[in-house]
Amino acid sequence: xxxxxxxxxxxxxxxxxxxxxxxxxxxxxxxxxxxxxxxxxxxxxxxxxxxxxxxxxxxxxxxxxxxxxxxxxxxxxxxxxxxxxxxxxxxxxxxxxxxxxxxxxxxxxxxxxxxxxxxxxxxxxxxxxxxxxxxxxxxxxxxxxxxxxxxxxxxxxxxxxxxxxxxxxxxxxxxxxxxxxxxxxxxxxxxxxxxxxxxxxxxxxxxxxxxxxxxxxxxxxxxxxxxxxxxxxxxxxxxxxxxxxxxxxxxxxxxxxxxxxxxxxxxxxxxxxxxxxxxxxxxxxxxxxxxxxxxxxxxxxxxxxxxxxxxxxxxxxxxxxxxxxxxxxxxxxxxxxxxxxxxxxxxxxxxxxxxxxxxxxxxxxxxxxxxxxxxxxxxxxxxxxxxxxxxxxxxxxxxxxxxxxxxxxxxxxxxxxxxxxxxxxxxxxxxxxxxxxxxxxxxxxxxxxxxxxxxxxx
Numbered sequence: 001x002x003x004x005x006x007x008x009x010x011x012x013x014x015x016x017x018x019x020x021x022x023x024x025x026x027x028x029x030x031x032x033x034x035x036x037x038x039x040x041x042x043x044x045x046x047x048x049x050x051x052x053x054x055x056x057x058x059x060x061x062x063x064x065x066x067x068x069x070x071x072x073x074x075x076x077x078x079x080x081x082x083x084x085x086x087x088x089x090x091x092x093x094x095x096x097x098x099x100x101x102x103x104x105x106x107x108x109x110x111x112x113x114x115x116x117x118x119x120x121x122x123x124x125x126x127x128x129x130x131x132x133x134x135x136x137x138x139x140x141x142x143x144x145x146x147x148x149x150x151x152x153x154x155x156x157x158x159x160x161x162x163x164x165x166x167x168x169x170x171x172x173x174x175x176x177x178x179x180x181x182x183x184x185x186x187x188x189x190x191x192x193x194x195x196x197x198x199x200x201x202x203x204x205x206x207x208x209x210x211x212x213x214x215x216x217x218x219x220x221x222x223x224x225x226x227x228x229x230x231x232x233x234x235x236x237x238x239x240x241x242x243x244x245x246x247x248x249x250x251x252x253x254x255x256x257x258x259x260x261x262x263x264x265x266x267x268x269x270x271x272x273x274x275x276x277x278x279x280x281x282x283x284x285x286x287x288x289x290x291x292x293x294x295x296x297x298x299x300x301x302x303x304x305x306x307x308x309x310x311x312x313x314x315x316x317x318x319x320x321x322x323x324x325x326x327x328x329x330x331x332x333x334x335x336x337x338x339x340x341x342x343x344x345x346x347x348x349x350x351x352x353x354x355x356x357x358x359x360x361x362x363x364x365x366x367x368x369x370x371x372x373x374x375x376x377x378x379x380x381x382x383x384x385x386x387x388x389x390x391x392x393x394x395x396x397x398x399x400x401x402x403x404x405x406x407x408x409x410x411x412x413x414x415x416x417x418x419x420x421x422x423x424x425x426x427x428x429x430x431x432x433x434x435x436x437x438x439x440x441x442x443x444x445x446x447x448x449x450x451x452x453x454x455x456x457x458x
Contacts, residue, residue: 003032003037003040003093003094003095003096004045004050004091004092004093004094005050005091005092006048006049006050006051006053006089006090006091007031007071007089007090007091007092008053009058009059009071009072011056011058011072014055014056015055015056016053016055016056016057016058016059017053017055017056017057017058017086017089017090018057018058018059018060018062018071018089018090019057019059019060019061019083019084019088019089019090020044020046020047020084020088020089020090020282021060021061021084021088021281021282022060022061022062022063022280022281022282023044023046023062023090023282024044024276024280025041025042025043025044025105025139025276026063026064026065026066027042027044027062027063027064027071027074027090027092028041028042028043028044028092028093028094029041029042029064029066030042030064030068030069030070030071030073030074031071031092031094032092032094033068033069034069034070034071035094037094037096039098039113039118040094040095040096040097040098040113041094041095041097041098041099041138041139042092042093042094042095043092043093043094043095043137043138043139044090044091044092044139045090045091045092045093046088046090046091046216046263046282047087047088047089047263048086048087048088048089048091049091050091052086052087052089053086053089054086057084057085057086057089059071059072059075060083060084062074062075062090093139095137095138095172096112096113096114096174097110097111097112097113097134097137097138097172097173097174098110098111098113098118099111099138099194099196100152100153100155101152101153102152102193102195103273104239104273104274104277105274105276105277106135106140106195106196106197106198106239106273106274107152107193107194107195107196108152108193108194109150109151109152109153109155109191109192109193110134110173110191110192110193110194111155112160112161112173112174114160114161115160117157117158117160118157119155119157119158119159119160119161120155120157120159120188120191120192121159121161121162121164121191121192122159122161122162122163122186122190122191122192123146123147123148123149123190123191123192124148124162124163124186124190125162125163125164125165126146126148126164126192127146128143128146129166129167129168130146130164130165130166130173130176130192131143131145131146131194131196132166132168133166133168133169133170133171133172133173133175133176134173134194134196135194135196135197136171137171137172137173138196139198139215140196140197140198140215141196141197141198141199141200141214141215141220142196142197142198142200142215143194143195143196143197144195144196144197144240144241144324145194145195145241145324145325146192146193146194146195147192147193147194148190148192148193149189149190150188150189150190150191150193151193152191152193153191154188154189154191155188155191156188159186159187159188159191161178161179162178162179162186163177163178163179164176164177164178165177165178195241197239197240197241197274198214198215198239198274198275198276199212199213199214199215199236199239199240199274199275200212200213200215200220200240201213201240201300201302206383207304207322207323208242208301208302208303208304208321208381208383209299209300209301209302210299210300211256211297211298211299212228212236212297212298212299212300213262214262214264214275216262216263221261221262222256222258222261222262222297222298223261223262223264223297223298224258224261224262224265224295224296224297224298225295225296225297225298225299226265226295227265227266227267228266228298230270231268231269231270232266232267232268232275232278232298233298233300233302234268234270235266235268235270235272235273235274235275235277235278236275236300236302237300237302237303238272238273238274239273239274239275240302241321241324241325241326242302242303242304242321243303243306243321243326256296256297256299257294257295257296257297258294258295258296258297261295263282264280264281264282265280265281266278266279266280267279267280267281303345303346303381304320304321304322304381304383305318305319305320305321305342305345305346305381305382305383306319306321306326306346307319307342307346307402307404308361308364309361309362309364309401310361310401310403314347314403314404314405315356315361315401315402315403315404316361316401316402317358317361317362317364317399317400317401318342318382318399318400318401318402319364320369320370320382320383322369322370322383325366325367325369326366327364327366327367327368327369327370327390328364328366328367328368328369328396328399328400329368329369329370329371329373329382329399329400330368330370330371330372330390330394330398330399330400331355331358331398331399331400332371332372332394332398333371333372333373333374334355334373334400335355336353336354336355337375337376337377338373338374338375338382338385338400339353339354339355339402340353340375340377341375341377341379341381341382341385342381342382342402342404343402343404343405345380345381345382346404347404349404349405349409350409353402353403353404353405354402354403354405354442355400355401355402356401356402356403357401358396358397358398358399358400358401359397360401361401363396363397363399364396364399365396367390368390368394368395368396368399369389369390370382370383370387370388370389370390371387371388371389371390371393371394372386372387372388373385373386373387373400374386374387405442407419408439408442409423411423415439
């Protein structure tokens with residue numbers, strides 16, 4: 001196949017290969033462009049995927065910008081490499097499919113190159129099987145979701161493909177059954193979009209936590225915990241669809257030892273959309289910590305809860321992440337214990353929080369996922385509480401909404417406030433009923449007791 005293979009370059013009257021250290025999709029895209037495959041997705045291949053070359057290894061640590069026209073322009077470490085061998089040569093597969101208009105490289109409107117033009121796909125009858133084949137063909141691990149109503153904007157020009165029918169095992173969307181003639185009965189309103197991910201969490205209990213695996217060369221491999229910290233964990237959670245801004249992610253010590261390792265480490269700032277937007281370094285085989293030695297596998301716990309539509313990040317509609325979608329909660333049965341679990345999950349506030357009227361914030365959209373939530377107070381997040389799945393008896397006018405308070409709590413009955421990074425008590429000098437009412441109201445408690453005479457006050 002002329003559109004894939006080991007990458008070789010001609011320099012100083014001699015053909016040579018490229019070391020796969022730092023090799024990524026941007027480099028692959030430049031190779032495809034320089035070979036005349038403009039706009040094709042360059043899927044990077046590693047570890048001499050297409051067989052070992054011979055002779056010189058001319059380049060390593062290539063780092064291309066999106067507008068480069070030749071891989072030689074991406075040289076970062078000079079030529080004639082000594083720290084790499086023919087087991088670590090770079091390859092690329094030029095795929096006539098691209099994702100357009102997404103906020104990261106793993107999502108967007110699907111466009112296919114056929115008959116010398118780029119066209120969209122009619123989304124009618126598309127399913128998860130088509131999404132999985134599409135994501136795998138572009139070098140990603142799994143499809144997070146597929147959208148058939150132009151979520152990433154409407155394309156233009158002809159719609160050349162409809163009625164795609166994949167089994168899920170095909171190597172390319174173009175290998176699936178389909179009608180590939182100019183489509184007359186479909187509009188760009190139904191252009192297919194997809195969200196892919198190269199990360200998954202392996203765990204037998206919850207979908208929001210587990211051992212981190214990444215898709216590499218057609219297989220899932222464990223990611224070593226070297227250089228793995230909160231920033232990397234947040235980015236991993238964001239790439240899986242969790243809200244990284246509220247995903248206070250911490251490892252939870254499964255202590256899994258692995259040999260089949262994903263040979264890359266990442267250095268993230270925390271704001272990136274996926275791990276490959278972070279600074280990353282491909283570790284050559286049989287050097288450093290990527291060898292036959294075992295390593296501890298990276299772990300992460302994402303937070304499947306967020307607040308939306310509030311005037312600050314401490315308030316809003318309560319939304320939960322289930323089955324790869326965000327949705328709201330019906331307020332039937334919701335009480336102060338449930339609110340406390342939400343605020344503690346997101347901000348570590350053991351007591352501060354109150355339920356507010358759903359009308360205080362804009363109504364949610366999409367699915368209402370839960371109802372009849374009943375927490376005991378010991379859960380780590382609201383999805384661990386007893387609940388029922390949503391039925392048709394609730395509307396978005398009854399979405400649960402809360403406000404979380406960061407600077408006041410009750411500790412064994414004593415009022416404490418958070419000032420200058422520490423908790424402290426409140427002196428009783430000048431304390432009166434008005435102060436008590438405000439304190440209780442801010443804690444979401446409508447009444448209080450005067451402990452001196454046990455009199456119940458409004």
